[in-house]
Each structure stands twice: as C-alpha cells, then as structure tokens.
Amino acid sequence: MIVCMTMWVPQLPASDQPAYLAIADAIGDAIRLGHLRPGDQLPTHRLLADLLGVNVSTVSRAYREAARRRYLGGEVGRGTYVLGVASEAALFALHQKPLGGVIDLSANIPPVAASDPDLETALRRLDSGAVARLLHYPGAGDTLVHLDAVSRWVKRRSVEAGPEDLLVCAGAQHAMDTAISLFPDAEEIACESLVYPGLKAAARHWKRRLHALAMDGDGILPSAFEGACRAGIRLAVFSPTLHNPTTVTMGLDRRRTLMAIARKWDVLVIEEDVYGLLREDAPPALAALAPERVVYLTGLSKTVAPGLRLGYLAFPPGQRARMRDAEHHTSWYVSPLAMALATRWMEDGTAWRRLLAQRKELAARHRIAREHLGDLAWRGEPHCPHLWLTLPPGGSAAFTQAAAAAGVVVVPAGVFASGRQNPDGVRISLGAATDRAALADALSRLASLGGRP
Incomplete structure (x- = not known):
C-alpha cells in the first residue's frame, strides 16, 4: 500500500508554551477534528521545520511527544504517520477538564439520574x-x-x-x-x-x-x-x-x-x-x-x-x-x-425495569431532538442513545468546529472511520446531556448552524 504524505501545517497560537508542545497539541486537535486521519503520513521533520520556521530539533521533539501520547507512530523507511488514538482518547478526555458552559454531547453514555x-x-x-x-x-x-x-x-x-x-x-x-x-x-x-x-x-x-x-x-x-x-x-x-x-x-x-x-x-x-x-x-x-x-x-x-x-x-x-x-x-x-x-x-427484575426506564428516557430525548433540530439532516430511532447528522463530504470537521464555537461538543466522522471511504457526518449523544433542558439548549444551538459547513 502506498501512503501519500499529508501536507498538514499547524497554525500555532502566540503563547509562552514551548513550540514543540504547541505542535504536539495541534496534532491531537487535528486528529480529533478529522483534519488528520489514521494512516496519514506527516511531513518530514525537516520539511515541517522549514514550513513553520523552527529548528528541526523542535519538530523532532514535537513528534516524539506526539508519539508518547500515542498520536503518531513511525517506521524506518516509512516516515511518521497518524495512529488515530488521539481521536478516540480525546472523546473521553473531554470530560477531564472543566468546559465552563459547554454542553458536551460527545460520550455515548446512557442518561444517569442524580441518585440511584x-x-x-x-x-x-x-x-x-x-x-x-x-x-x-x-x-x-x-x-x-x-x-x-x-x-x-x-x-x-x-x-x-x-x-x-x-x-x-x-x-x-x-x-x-x-x-x-x-x-x-x-x-x-x-x-x-x-x-x-x-x-x-x-x-x-x-x-x-x-x-x-x-x-x-x-x-x-x-x-x-x-x-x-x-x-x-x-x-x-x-x-x-x-x-x-x-x-x-x-x-x-x-x-x-x-x-x-x-x-x-x-x-x-x-x-x-x-x-x-x-x-x-x-x-x-x-x-x-x-x-x-x-x-x-x-x-x-x-x-x-x-x-x-x-x-x-x-x-x-x-x-x-x-x-x-x-x-x-x-x-x-x-x-x-x-x-x-x-x-x-x-x-x-431490577435490571429489566432499569432498561425499560432507559427506553422511556431516550424516547423523551428523541422527541426533544425532533422538536429542536430544525432542518438539519439527521437520523435516529426513539430508543437509540445517539443521533447521526449527515453532512456533505468534508463537512464534519467544519461543523464540529462551529459547534464547539457555539458551546456544543459533538464527534466528527473521522473518529469512527475504519477506512478512507466513509460517510461524513457527526454523532450527537443524547444521553450525555445532564438533563432534558440542557439537551434542548444544545440541539437548538446546533440547529442554528444549519447543515452546511
């Protein structure tokens, strides 16, 4: 199999953070958003250094840090390529930091009550x-x-x-x-x-x-x-x-x-x-x-x-x-x-009763989706814990970024891709919202973005 190099160049923010860490962070963000996908080959150390205007040693250190985080792998004669772990790790890492007003619909978890x-x-x-x-x-x-x-x-x-x-x-x-x-x-x-x-x-x-x-x-x-x-x-x-x-x-x-x-x-x-x-x-x-x-x-x-x-x-x-x-x-x-x-x-019988309660709650949340998602093209079933929003090719990364800017976290198709030819869209997890009001708020924000990138 021939792997083509991806001409990916990160936009590094102005900050006091060491450049190698900024590059490693950018790699993780690009994988999570679908800009980099499993199997993509990154630019060589020297080429990326030239494109960014930094030392080759800085890029080498950044790639080593990204490999330590299991974003990247490398083989002699093949180069540096995306493992894809970051996209999956980020799906759960989102809960490890305070999001401050952001409604996170990324993790596919069932609705959970405050007491049990x-x-x-x-x-x-x-x-x-x-x-x-x-x-x-x-x-x-x-x-x-x-x-x-x-x-x-x-x-x-x-x-x-x-x-x-x-x-x-x-x-x-x-x-x-x-x-x-x-x-x-x-x-x-x-x-x-x-x-x-x-x-x-x-x-x-x-x-x-x-x-x-x-x-x-x-x-x-x-x-x-x-x-x-x-x-x-x-x-x-x-x-x-x-x-x-x-x-x-x-x-x-x-x-x-x-x-x-x-x-x-x-x-x-x-x-x-x-x-x-x-x-x-x-x-x-x-x-x-x-x-x-x-x-x-x-x-x-x-x-x-x-x-x-x-x-x-x-x-x-x-x-x-x-x-x-x-x-x-x-x-x-x-x-x-x-x-x-x-x-x-x-x-x-408690297990079955709890399952029936899950069905009931998910059906209620599905009704909220029908009420608030407007003209977005989506599919789902009344007892499914998630929805799938279909988008034109290449649209999921842009939509995910726009959703994040609107304060809602969803997951782009690149996280789920097992190959290179796959439908594009984003997953919206209904059970992840803390309650129905938060879900309605989040879905209304997504509806305001429209279905185009």
Whole structure:
C-alpha cells in the first residue's frame, strides 16, 4: 500500500508554551477534528521545520511527544504517520477538564439520574456474612450462578447460550479486546466503514488491520462483504442493531443475507450487540440466525447502568476451546461486587425495569431532538442513545468546529472511520446531556448552524 504524505501545517497560537508542545497539541486537535486521519503520513521533520520556521530539533521533539501520547507512530523507511488514538482518547478526555458552559454531547453514555435508589436498596440488602467475600477474588461458584442469570438475559435477544457457552469480562470493551485476541490468525478484520472507537483501539492493540465495508441505510452491503470474503477475510465484526455511530438497525432480510455469505465463505462473525435490547422490535441477533459461526458480545453498561462494568461473550460450540483458554485470564478482571449486584438485578427484575426506564428516557430525548433540530439532516430511532447528522463530504470537521464555537461538543466522522471511504457526518449523544433542558439548549444551538459547513 502506498501512503501519500499529508501536507498538514499547524497554525500555532502566540503563547509562552514551548513550540514543540504547541505542535504536539495541534496534532491531537487535528486528529480529533478529522483534519488528520489514521494512516496519514506527516511531513518530514525537516520539511515541517522549514514550513513553520523552527529548528528541526523542535519538530523532532514535537513528534516524539506526539508519539508518547500515542498520536503518531513511525517506521524506518516509512516516515511518521497518524495512529488515530488521539481521536478516540480525546472523546473521553473531554470530560477531564472543566468546559465552563459547554454542553458536551460527545460520550455515548446512557442518561444517569442524580441518585440511584436501586443501588442503595441492593447494598442495604446484602447479607452481612457474604459482604466480606465480595472483596475477595471471584469464586467459580459465584461466576456460575451469575452466568446462569446471563444465559436467561441473552435469551431476550433469542440467543441460546448456557453458562458453559458464556465468558464474563470486565465490560463490553474488555469483551471485544478478548474476542479479537482469541483469533490470532485473523490479521485483517472486516467491519462497517464507521465503527465505534473501541473496536479501532482493540484492533490496533492486537496489530490487526480493519477492512472497511461500505454501508447503506440497511447496514453493510452484501456485495462489500462478499468482496472482502473473496479477498481472504475470515473474521468480521458487525454491529447490526442501533449501530454506533450511524444508528442503523439492519433488517432481517439483510441479516440473513450476510449470514448466508458468512456460511458460504466460512467466515466467523463477532456480533457487537450492546444496544440490542434497547430497541423494542429489533430483529433477532445474528447469533440466533447463525449460532454456529457468531460470537455474540453484549454488556450491561449501555442498558442497565454505565458503571456496571460487565461484558459477555457467547461462543458457538466449535469455539469453546478458545473460550476455555481465556476463562481464567478474563475472570481476574471482574469485580465480585459488580457480579453479585448484576446477578441480583437480573434475577429480581431490577435490571429489566432499569432498561425499560432507559427506553422511556431516550424516547423523551428523541422527541426533544425532533422538536429542536430544525432542518438539519439527521437520523435516529426513539430508543437509540445517539443521533447521526449527515453532512456533505468534508463537512464534519467544519461543523464540529462551529459547534464547539457555539458551546456544543459533538464527534466528527473521522473518529469512527475504519477506512478512507466513509460517510461524513457527526454523532450527537443524547444521553450525555445532564438533563432534558440542557439537551434542548444544545440541539437548538446546533440547529442554528444549519447543515452546511
């Protein structure tokens, strides 16, 4: 693959900050805004030094600082190129500094109430004799009881998986990282052309390439998937329900078509389904349609409580040996307290009641979006935690900057891009606003910008 150099030159502000730090900061800002994308090659040290009028050593130091922050990588003979980590890191780093009047709609989190009586009640009811045990390492018996409850939970998505088929992880991101690690021969992974940042991070961690698949309004195009299979792809990651970031829910016919292609080419699919239960009428999970070749991935953070860091993998029978290899390793990351709480909530109905409350709140916030987004071209579903604002090619970076100037933080398409040919737009997270009034204010500000860069 030929990588072309990006003629990117930062505009350095006048300040007392050392020039090398200003350049490193500018690199991070450019990645977050989509001006620099994963794989872009930066100017050589000497060329950028000449363009900026600084010493070569200053640029070298700036690139080293950017590499330390994991914005950039370098290889002898290839040059300095964008890793893309900064865009994902910035998505969460936004919450680490006071924004002073800015309404942050960047992190895709469910709405959270100021108090949580369910948690208070559950902690009060813990048996005093069992409390101390919850601060020890997780026991095999406790894990089995928990997975039995999880088995019944995933049946709500028509996924048939017994405790022996399930692996518990410390959140859905840990589950994705684990799933990818278990298939070391899959050097390239097929996925949507826009993916949630955690998948990009996991692929980079395990040194896997992402093969971007074109999408339409019904999800991944079958022709794109078949083409990837013909080219040798044998592992794919799909998010067919309330896709992050585009909100697309794949129809049943499209799901069946893709699974038929997967069977034809003997491709294994990891189905990321963390939002699957939020949509009331969601089609069956891919794992229900092709249980022999889908590793099903879900969790509780997006539906029950964001701090309940529990994720699950359901393995088809032919992959159980891989699961057993990971069981001991992954269980050490899981909090016994979180596991006990989740078990109780799944068994007594609290988890489902909380999920229904999420649906209700997200539906209310979706109505606010319809009222306040004016003529902006956007898509979303009543129980989806985010919206997707479509923009003309190249428009997301400018819109994101204009939104920031208006006091609203949104996320441009470049953060989600798994390849170079992808739809342009921005993601707006409805759950991130502290309350409905703040959301209405933020969306009104965005509507005032119009749909053009």
